[in-house]
Amino acid sequence: MKQLDIISPHLGIVVTLSVIIIIGVVALYNIYVPVSSNEMLLKINRGDTAATIAEKLEQNGVIRSKFLFRTLASMRGTDKHLIAGTYTLGGKHNLLQTLKMLEEGNVTAVRVTIPEGFSMYQTLHRLEKSGLAKYKDLYKEATNPEFVYQLTGFKVPSLEGFLFPDTYAFEPDVTVQEILSIMTSNFFNTLNKAGIDPYAIDDFYDKLILASIVEKESNYPEERQLVAGVIYNRLSAGMKLASCPTVNYILEQKGIKKKVLSYEDTQILSPYNTYLNYGLPPTPICNPSLASIKAALNPARTDYYYFVSDRDGRNDFSRTAEEHLAKAKKYRRKEWE
Numbered sequence: 001m002k003q004l005d006i007i008s009p010h011l012g013i014v015v016t017l018s019v020i021i022i023i024g025v026v027a028l029y030n031i032y033v034p035v036s037s038n039e040m041l042l043k044i045n046r047g048d049t050a051a052t053i054a055e056k057l058e059q060n061g062v063i064r065s066k067f068l069f070r071t072l073a074s075m076r077g078t079d080k081h082l083i084a085g086t087y088t089l090g091g092k093h094n095l096l097q098t099l100k101m102l103e104e105g106n107v108t109a110v111r112v113t114i115p116e117g118f119s120m121y122q123t124l125h126r127l128e129k130s131g132l133a134k135y136k137d138l139y140k141e142a143t144n145p146e147f148v149y150q151l152t153g154f155k156v157p158s159l160e161g162f163l164f165p166d167t168y169a170f171e172p173d174v175t176v177q178e179i180l181s182i183m184t185s186n187f188f189n190t191l192n193k194a195g196i197d198p199y200a201i202d203d204f205y206d207k208l209i210l211a212s213i214v215e216k217e218s219n220y221p222e223e224r225q226l227v228a229g230v231i232y233n234r235l236s237a238g239m240k241l242a243s244c245p246t247v248n249y250i251l252e253q254k255g256i257k258k259k260v261l262s263y264e265d266t267q268i269l270s271p272y273n274t275y276l277n278y279g280l281p282p283t284p285i286c287n288p289s290l291a292s293i294k295a296a297l298n299p300a301r302t303d304y305y306y307f308v309s310d311r312d313g314r315n316d317f318s319r320t321a322e323e324h325l326a327k328a329k330k331y332r333r334k335e336w337e
Helices: 002-032 050-059 066-075 095-104 120-129 135-142 145-152 176-193 204-217 221-236 244-252 290-297 321-330
Strands: 035-044 085-093 110-113 167-170 306-309 315-318
Touching (some): 050 066, 066 095, 085 095, 085 110, 135 176
């Protein structure tokens, strides 16, 4: 018993010190290690406390711990004195840097990155998340025939395909129309710099639709001309494209995301379903990269009519249905079954 009495206090001290060290490490990590997040606009009203602000920041992934944000603001004496205004927050900052921005009243442009292959719906949702505008307002203008024609010069139903993927820096007070105009202008400017004049190309919109399918069918720029060639070959032969991304586009608008389509998915009645309908879908299914647009304008000339993704995500091309089915069976993975 005496030996246990001697050991127990020492053990208690060790455990207590260990807990203190762990808490300290976690706190330091949450305060000083930067968080990677999408930039967003945050409006601070007069009278807003650190607790109210911390809740918004944690919800949007700008900070890891609202508790530590409140605690640090309280320790610095600024929890009730953060400067009102509209802020650009997020990106790659740690908790202390974010707090200092609110203490100093820094207001800058909002940087928004739109990845290649994002659909119009994904793009507008990301813009909404940045705090620049509401999705419904963006969607209304992006599908307004008159405004779309004003920006593109094409009589098409929406800006799908024209919202060029890039990183943009918008002023906090930018309007919905200005946002869409800037992104669409970037599309045409980028093509012009590459020596592409959309208005001088026959059926350019069809080629843009094709480019959007190429974008979603291939992760590797070097094989996109081959993918484009397969699509052209199937269209010329009067074959259905049977492109999974066109069905995924339908599901995406219903809030559904799948790695592998079911047979039932391929039977969805929609003009976008290229398993049921011949030809191209009525609009692009995403905003393609310049590489995919170039591939659609200059497809590889081959006798391939099929391709299937291998285990590394690259496409394996085939000339016949028999060859294609054999490869599909070879690459079959559990998640495909």
